[in-house]
Amino acid sequence: MKIHLKIWRQKDRQTKGAFKDYTLEDVSKDMSFLEMLDTLNIKLIKSGERPVEFDHDCREGICGQCGVMINGIAHGPLKHTTTCQLHMRSFEDGDTIYVEPFKAAAFPIVRDLKVNRSSLDHIIASGGYVSVDTGQAPEANSIPVTHEQAEAAFDAAACIGCGACVASCKNSSAALFTSAKISQLAQLPQGDKETSKRVVKMVYQMEEEGFGHCSFTEACQVECPEDISVLNIARMNYEYNKARLLKK
Amino acid sequence: MALTGLFLSFFLIIHLAGNLQLLLPADEAQLQYNSYSRLLGGNIFVKLVAYVLYASIILHTIDAIYLGIKSKRANGASYSRDKRGRASKWYARNMMALGIIIFVFLVIHFKDFWYSYKFGELPLDINGNKDLYTLVVVAFQELWYVILYVIAIVALGYHLLHGVFSAHRTLGLYHPLYSKIIKVLGIIFAVVMTFGYILIPVYIYLTHEL
Numbered sequence: 050m051k052i053h054l055k056i057w058r059q060k061d062r063q064t065k066g067a068f069k070d071y072t073l074e075d076v077s078k079d080m081s082f083l084e085m086l087d088t089l090n091i092k093l094i095k096s097g098e099r100p101v102e103f104d105h106d107c108r109e110g111i112c113g114q115c116g117v118m119i120n121g122i123a124h125g126p127l128k129h130t131t132t133c134q135l136h137m138r139s140f141e142d143g144d145t146i147y148v149e150p151f152k153a154a155a156f157p158i159v160r161d162l163k164v165n166r167s168s169l170d171h172i173i174a175s176g177g178y179v180s181v182d183t184g185q186a187p188e189a190n191s192i193p194v195t196h197e198q199a200e201a202a203f204d205a206a207a208c209i210g211c212g213a214c215v216a217s218c219k220n221s222s223a224a225l226f227t228s229a230k231i232s233q234l235a236q237l238p239q240g241d242k243e244t245s246k247r248v249v250k251m252v253y254q255m256e257e258e259g260f261g262h263c264s265f266t267e268a269c270q271v272e273c274p275e276d277i278s279v280l281n282i283a284r285m286n287y288e289y290n291k292a293r294l295l296k297k
Numbered sequence: 298m299a300l301t302g303l304f305l306s307f308f309l310i311i312h313l314a315g316n317l318q319l320l321l322p323a324d325e326a327q328l329q330y331n332s333y334s335r336l337l338g339g340n341i342f343v344k345l346v347a348y349v350l351y352a353s354i355i356l357h358t359i360d361a362i363y364l365g366i367k368s369k370r371a372n373g374a375s376y377s378r379d380k381r382g383r384a385s386k387w388y389a390r391n392m393m394a395l396g397i398i399i400f401v402f403l404v405i406h407f408k409d410f411w412y413s414y415k416f417g418e419l420p421l422d423i424n425g426n427k428d429l430y431t432l433v434v435v436a437f438q439e440l441w442y443v444i445l446y447v448i449a450i451v452a453l454g455y456h457l458l459h460g461v462f463s464a465h466r467t468l469g470l471y472h473p474l475y476s477k478i479i480k481v482l483g484i485i486f487a488v489v490m491t492f493g494y495i496l497i498p499v500y501i502y503l504t505h506e507l
Contacts, residue, residue, distance in 0.1 A: 057377075068377065118376060118378075120378060120380060121376060121378040121379045121380030121381065122380050122381065122383065122384075123381075147377065147378040149376055149377060149378065152372070152373055152374050152375070152376055153371060153372065153373055154370060154371050154372065154373035155371065156373075216381075217381050217384055219368070219372075219381070219385075219390050220364075220367075220368040220371060220372070221368070221371040221372045221373070222371070259370065259371055260371055261367055261368045261370075261371030261372065262364050262367060262368065263467075264364075264389070264392060264463065265389070265459075265462075265463040265466050265467070266384075266385035266386070266389040266390055266459075267384070267385055267389070268381060268384035268385040271383075271384035271385070272381075272384050279466075280466075280471045280473060280476060281471075282466065283465075283466040283467075283469055283470055283471035283476065284469070284471035286466065286467055286468065286469040286471075287468075287469025287470070287471055288469075289469075290468065290469050291469070
């Protein structure tokens with residue numbers, strides 16, 4: 050396949066970025082999107098140019114590191130897929146592909162396609178954990194958790210924190226990300242005890258980081274690699290309103 | 298935003314129910330509608346509800362402006378190639394634009410009917426009530442005025458289509474079954490309100506001759 054690329058190049062946060070054109074011949078349709086970028090980088094290094102910087106790690110669709118806007122869509126044309134799991138067979142020979150970084154005030158550009166998503170870590174650090182010292186691992190059945198509860202909690206826990214929800218949202222809201230963690234912990238007996246405290250802290254941190262509000266367009270769920278449900282956001286709102294109204 | 302939106306949605310039902318009297322035969326409609334308008338104006342409970350209504354419109358507008366600014370700040374730089382629209386409905390993404398159309402319409406609506414009734418000099422009907430009915434009927438004889446109403450009501454319909462279910466989720470309705478029920482009820486509500494409100498000016502335009 051012959052692929053034309055328009056890739057966002059930006060030296061650092063202060064420098065103005067712009068698209069730069071590249072053309073790759075002999076791209077295999079079985080390559081992943083990131084492997085195609087690797088091929089481009091080998092070519093750039095050989096010619097003495099600075100390679101295109103992008104985030105990646107596991108390349109198995111589970112770490113949440115990769116994530117770019119491909120033809121104006123987070124993670125590209127396939128729904129519920131990470132960038133690393135997108136393959137070149139999703140494109141046609143001769144296609145022009147636009148590649149941009151996720152853009153949001155809370156995701157400052159580091160270089161090229163790489164953005165700083167520490168703001169998501171700050172939200173988790175503000176309360177996305179169980180603070181009880183659990184000691185030794187207890188006997189598995191000593192705390193009853195139904196199969197349905199475990200499944201529902203795991204559905205929310207499946208969030209890989211890639212930031213596609215923020216990139217897809219017209220308000221750059223991190224509500225889906227934040228609510229997934231709140232919802233996961235609220236559905237388990239170990240996490241439920243601190244729900245009120247947790248939801249207030251995490252929502253406050255989300256605001257502090259400069260994310261926008263949620264207006265329930267549901268775009269986040271559509272583009273989410275893990276199909277995290279927007280009902281988690283409704284649950285976060287429920288827990289937040291309850292925590293505020295019943296504050297002692 | 299959700300609370301004021303839901304109150305305004307609830308008000309739409311009451312407002313439509315009252316205004317459907319305009320569809321009665323002309324003589325009956327005139328006396329009944331004028332009498333109904335006077336009854337509303339003289340009732341202390343209705344007056345209190347009216348103040349809540351004015352406050353809701355203002356708060357809903359202020360909140361929309363605040364959220365619009367917040368969204369703009371949060372977005373930072375825009376995408377050079379943006380195809381994010383595939384993942385959501387156009388009206389869900391354009392609630393602000395629809396809201397602006399509704400707001401402009403409300404200014405015209407309040408000026409022409411509410412202000413004229415409250416502070417203007419209107420002729421009286423045979424029962425001695427201000428003749429709001431004739432004011433409404435005369436206004437809806439103008440085709441451009443009817444078209445303006447239809448455009449505004451269609452904008453309102455799409456605003457409700459997203460707004461009603463979205464407001465419930467903002468308030469915390471997360472149960473999967475009830476969320477679906479509310480979504481369906483929200484669609485039914487938006488459709489009924491749209492056609493109900495469009496019916497009045499169109500019916501008057503087509504059936505009344507002065």
